Each structure stands twice: as structure tokens, then as C-alpha cells.
Amino acid sequence: MDGLECSSLAEVRENIDRIDRKIVGLIAARGRFVKQAARFKKTREDVAAAQRAEQVIAKVRTLSEENGANPDVTEKVYRAMIAAFIDSEIKEYESIRQE
Template sequence: MNTQVVCTSIDEVRANVDSIDREIVRLLAKRGGFVKQAARFKKTTDDVKAPQRVEQVITKVRTLAAEVGGNPEVTESVYRAMISAFISAELQEHADLASSR
């Protein structure tokens, strides 16, 4: 499933990576919007941290990575860092919501 573009120069590689980075950042912002909304539905900070959900997501993305020819270890590492950052943001959102009630 890996539809890799074959580049003929480092500039072409970088242009493709830059294009992907723009898409990733756009998708991170979209994901962040849903994470912010999720804080409204969670009653406790333990609900925000949701370690069982984290492991479900990790299992899912490792499988997806393998299916598309990606590296499951890299995917897991990136997702763990991303999830950690989103949990921190969601904890702050959760606290802000709690203090405004």
C-alpha cells in the first residue's frame, strides 16, 4: 500500500516532506479540536488520562502502520509523544472547565 514517490534530488525529497508536514500540522490541529471537546465529557483527571484508551490507540496505529508499509515502532513512538502532549492540553482544558463551573 506504500505509494512512495521516487525523488531525483534532495530538494524534491524536502519539498515532499514539507508538503506532508503541512498536512500533519493541519490534522494535528483538527485532532486537538476533538481532544478539547472530549474534556467536556470526562468527569475526572483519570478519565482524561485513560491509559486503557491510550493502549487501544497504540495497538490500532501499530496495525495501521504495518498495513500501509510504515514502521510500527516509529509510529508508536510518535503517537505516544503526541498522546502525551494532548493529554497535558486536555488536563488543562479539563481544569479550566472545572473552575468555570
């Protein structure tokens, strides 16, 4: 459906909604892996993993360019997502350590 020329705003929104459903499913899957990652971290600082976050940003900027997306938008979205997942992973990490 990429490159589909829509004939109405309603059709545009239907396509965006379809894509959003896929994105949310992928975010949920990513979150499950993030939760598992907390088990392997030795310290709270390991959870933040600033170097890994920058590797991910570099990777998604390249993927963005390869797919015709705006790399600046992709980076902003990923920075927000990574920050939210770090917060979630810290909570999981602390929960595991309290058991």
C-alpha cells in the first residue's frame, strides 16, 4: 500500500489508523524484549546504556534514509521511545532486585 494515492481525507486517516495498529503491536513486542533485558543488567546504569541508545539512533537514521523517511523525525520518535522504555526497564530492574 506504500505510494497509495488517497482520494479523500477519510481514506488517508484509514491508512494512518491501519499503520498505527501495526506500530502499536511492534511497540508492545519491543517492550516485552526490553522487560527481558532488565534481567541481564548488572547495575541501574547498565539499564540506561547511553552508548547503546546512540547506536540505535544511528541505525534508525540510516534505516530512515534507506526507506525514504525523514531521519530527523525518526530520531525524535526513537529518542522519546527509548526514554520511555528506559523508564520502564528501570522499574522492571528495581522490581527484580527487590525479589
